[in-house]
Amino acid sequence: MVRKSKSFRAGVIFPVARFKRYLKQSQPAFRISDSSAIYMSSVIEYLVAEIIELSGNAAKDNKKVRIIPRHIQLAVKHDHELGKLFENVTIAQGGVLPSIHSALLPQKSKQKDLESQDF
Template sequence: MARMFLVGVVRYSLRCERNANVPANCEVVGRVSQVDGRRCRIGCNVSSKVSLHLSAMLEYLVAEVVEVVGNAAMDESERSIELRHICMAPNFYSKLNKLVNEAVFSEGGLVPTSVLFENNIIRL
């Protein structure tokens, strides 16, 4: 039987077996461990649990981004998430804004901010 433990809310297994007890995201853990083992430039003395924790962290980050982006799409009454919503999402969530502060999204358009509208104020 595979060894199981909790990381956040999701159960992960150290071995992937095709059982009903093993979660479906064990393939992600396997892929992260393959990428982790290919290049050993930083340090070869890395625990085998690193890929497990890295995949859990990536899954949590993706869940947060999808939640914020989905809320941005619902605010504009859209039925699907577009790249523009992904570009605008970090403005609504300060932690994401720190993470992707100077990222450039291809074909994302210009994100509306208050700085853009300061020069266009009509003064009487």
């Protein structure tokens, strides 16, 4: 009989047994079922896949082949749901989103607008 891991049987890549061990360590008074560890590992796997996909698109937009923390920052902040999830998270070496406050933009003068309308 060939031994199969819990991750293999559940069809996920992330380690189910390790998640179960960490859940047991965090709350030693509670019983932890296998299905809770499977659910947690599948949710974490989905989030990581989503972040990696969006970060890869950001890297491709910047004509790079490697994903750096800046690409992760751009991907997370441009996605509404991930932005909400990561709103209080600081990504090291991520930088800031490129934006210019409207008060800092040059104002159009009314004189130039009036001159351009007189044809």
